[in-house]
Each structure stands twice: as structure tokens, then as C-alpha cells.
Amino acid sequence: MRILAAFLTLIAFSPAAFAYVDPSSTLFAWQGGLALLGGLLVFIKSPFTFLKHLFRKVFRKKDDDHA
Numbered sequence: 001m002r003i004l005a006a007f008l009t010l011i012a013f014s015p016a017a018f019a020y021v022d023p024s025s026t027l028f029a030w031q032g033g034l035a036l037l038g039g040l041l042v043f044i045k046s047p048f049t050f051l052k053h054l055f056r057k058v059f060r061k062k063d064d065d066h067a
Helices: 002-012 022-057
Strands: none
Touching: none
16 A cells, blocks of 8 residues: 555656657557457456356256147
């Protein structure tokens, strides 16, 4: 917690930095963010899809009329 407080203090009271941000580095950050979101979507969706199919298979309604 002390490290977080020190970090936030340094960020809050740091002087303005007049630096050039290269457009390609901004695009690289966007690409990384989109890749992270896509990876999280696949990582989260796959187990839920598996569980959904499993529960549908186990708890499906049985038709006694068509036996």
C-alpha cells in the first residue's frame, strides 16, 4: 500500500514532460490492447461454452412420448 501511495504521489506532483509520442508506438499500444481484449474474450468464452453444452447435455428434457 505504501508503494502505491508513493507511486501516486510521484505521478501527481511530477512536472510536465514535453515529450514526443511516436504514432507507431501509439498504434502498438492499441494493437496490444485489442489483442488483450480478444485473448480475454476467447479465454473467458471457451469455458462458459463448454459448461453450457455440458449442462444442456446433462439436464435436457427427455421426451417420453417419442420413445
